[in-house]
Amino acid sequence: MLLDxxxxxxxxxxCRRALDLIGSPDAGTVVELRLQEAFAVSAVFTTRNGEDVxxxxxxxxxxxxxxxxxxxxxxxxxxxxxxxxxxxxxxAALELAERSFAAARRTAWSVxxxxxxxxxxxxxxxxxxxQKHREAGLRRATKSGDSPTxxxxxxxxxxxxxxxxxxxxxxxxxxxxxxxxxxxxxxxTVLDA
Numbered sequence: 001m002l003l004d005x006x007x008x009x010x011x012x013x014x015c016r017r018a019l020d021l022i023g024s025p026d027a028g029t030v031v032e033l034r035l036q037e038a039f040a041v042s043a044v045f046t047t048r049n050g051e052d053v054x055x056x057x058x059x060x061x062x063x064x065x066x067x068x069x070x071x072x073x074x075x076x077x078x079x080x081x082x083x084x085x086x087x088x089x090x091x092a093a094l095e096l097a098e099r100s101f102a103a104a105r106r107t108a109w110s111v112x113x114x115x116x117x118x119x120x121x122x123x124x125x126x127x128x129x130x131q132k133h134r135e136a137g138l139r140r141a142t143k144s145g146d147s148p149t150x151x152x153x154x155x156x157x158x159x160x161x162x163x164x165x166x167x168x169x170x171x172x173x174x175x176x177x178x179x180x181x182x183x184x185x186x187x188x189t190v191l192d193a
Contacts, residue, residue, distance in 0.1 A: 003038055008045040015039035019056070028063055033072055036060035040079055049087050057083055074100055074113060081116045085123055094120035111141045119159055127167045134160045 002011035015038045022032055040056040047053070057080040064072035077100040084093035097117045114137030122130035138160070158180060164173035 003041060008042045011038055012042035012046045015042065028066060030063075030067065030069075030072075033060055033063040033067065033069075033076075036063065037072075037076060037079065040083075049083055054080070054083060054087075074110075078112045078116050081120060085119060090120060090123035094124050111137050114140060115159070118163070122159065122163050127163050130163045131160065131167060134163060 002008070002014065015035050018035050019032075019039060022035065026032055036056045037060050040053050040060065043049070043053040043056070057076060060076040061073055061080060064076055077096055081093040081097050081100075084090070084096065094117070097113060097120045100113055114133045118130045118132075118134035118137060121127070121133060161173045161176045161180075164170075164176060
């Protein structure tokens with residue numbers, strides 16, 4: 001609720017307090033999972049990417065796996081992979097994204113995992129695989145009409161353009177960039193490239 005209201009500092013402070021005190025019967029339940037996730041997400045806006053944030057994301061994944069909640073697991077893996085990319089741990093982000101891909105195929109989060117895999121491959125220098133995953137994510141999002149909030153069409157296109165450029169596809173990179181600019185001018189984004 002605090003995140004939805006944009007009260008990230010308050011969310012971070014209250015989640016930290018709750019996690020410091022959590023015990024039976026809430027430890028290892030969806031209550032802890034939500035607290036770990038909200039703590040980690042709010043930390044992005046309030047503190048640095050410290051070890052406590054990494055641990056919160058990893059613990060959230062652990063709880064999601066124990067609860068057999070594929071949707072939660074894939075969403076939290078996306079958060080952790082983003083954290084690893086931010087901290088320059090590109091190979092670890094790629095390994096994590098690849099491990100979560102099988103679980104994601106059973107959920108609505110397969111779009112997000114495609115884009116995380118694309119970004120991870122891009123950061124590790126695998127531009128061909130980056131392009132493959134980014135385009136697959138865009139196709140899935142367009143087909144389903146669904147795209148997870150953090151990974152909009154614009155985000156996917158913005159990350160696709162440099163990959164195309166690095167692969168020697170300057171013509172397509174420019175088309176994608178123009179599509180983004182055109183979509184922004186109209187107030188939306190499209191996949192025209």
